Amino acid sequence: MTQSAKAVLLDVKEASRSFGGLKALSEVSLYIGKGELIGLIGPNGAGKTTLFNLLTGVYPPSTGSIILNNESIGGMKPYKINHKGAARTFQNIRLFTSMTVLENVKIAFHQHARHSLFTSMLRLPKHFKGEDEITQKAMDILKIFNLAGQCGEVASNLSYGNQRRLEIARALAAGPKLLLLDEPAAGMNPNETRDLMNLIAWIRKEFDLTILLIEHDMSLVMGVCDRIYVLDRGMLIANGTPSEIRSNPKVIEAYLGQEA
Template sequence: MALLEIKNLGISFGGLRAVDNFSITIEKGQLYGLIGPNGAGKTTIFNLLTGVYKPNTGTILLDGENITGKKTVEINRTGIARTFQNIRLFKELTVLDNVKTGLHNHYSYGTVTGILRLPKYFKVEKEMDERAVELLNVFGLEGEKDILASNLPYGKQRKLEIARALATSPKLLLLDEPAAGMNPNETSELMDTIRFVRDNFDMTILLIEHDMKLVSGICERLTVLNFGQVLTQGKTADVLNDPEVIKAYLGE
């Protein structure tokens, strides 16, 4: 069953058609890749999916619900979370508190309760701490929960960003170049982490990535974008061996 259905999505900026007639269907539990040369429109599509931009044309259905044009907060609550090419952690907060920021959609208490530190405040904070530590355990970060996020090594900051996204309990996780800046060992660990997240969190994952080793190693299907339009779609091995895809990447 399809979790994400995008039909004829399009957006223009100052007369430039950045994304044109983009359509894609992603099944529940699928690990799907969106690839293409720099400037092809991949991040623009992520911004459309998360409400940063509003499309000029087309529809976005998440688990059958039309989320086209909704605000970012509404879309997150509906079930989409993302990471960014340039890591966006709260670097002056602890590792634990970074994850807790993603939990506030599901745990809450009133302003007065927080100011007066009423019993519900301590109960909810304890529950959030426990859930945050559970997520950190998944990524091997529980031992660093009390240090500042800025003091984590780069690869662990990437993992923390994914943990924080998972804290919102999404149906669809968008990963924007998760291997950017990683060395080969870190990339290999990341591949294992992404597979684990998909398999153990009942997660559907759509990722943008330029590292073809990662793409070929974990993605089941691919869509290739070029100049804002779909160049081809299909099984990963077939797409990566398509002469048109090779031409788009090599510029021949």
């Protein structure tokens, strides 16, 4: 796909981020077209999570611009970027572990719900209607992730694989246009990983999503992504289809360097 062939949802231009003397990202430019499923790979410390942190407002870029849906979001607060349509999951799962599975998803809906604090505080009829609607919507999402049967379970009681799935369910509840998944299959066994990848491909279509996926498992990224960006030591060293990336000498060198 060329950049002009499809509407661009995310456009990153020469984004850099330094931490003290360390340049974690160096003038990275990339785009993601609406509806694409894009992989982001690179050796340890390449800057993948830092890029996610810039895209979701954890840190502002030191220089450069980030455009989401034709709007500049670089340096916005995380909740604002979330409202603009970008939701993420984390490398280390971040659930409300003492809340139930259902509550974890409902919280994300509440952050986007229309009923006001005023109606909630006064417990007006509109509040209860809104609450019922949110419970129903949360249950619908949990069903997709096969977690409805465990909706009353405290999140920390779920298996590791299910906690990862719940985190994705929660991100979806925010109604994102762009879903950023940071190693969603980390710690899963091969069967869980395969199921998760099928699910990601399915939700992409069902929810009309654009997805950026960080993943270490190369065969998994190659199998599911339309295009792949490769970072190494903070710089973008390649961009292409899975087969182009597989045979790219710079990519092979970066990964061999890691093993050495």
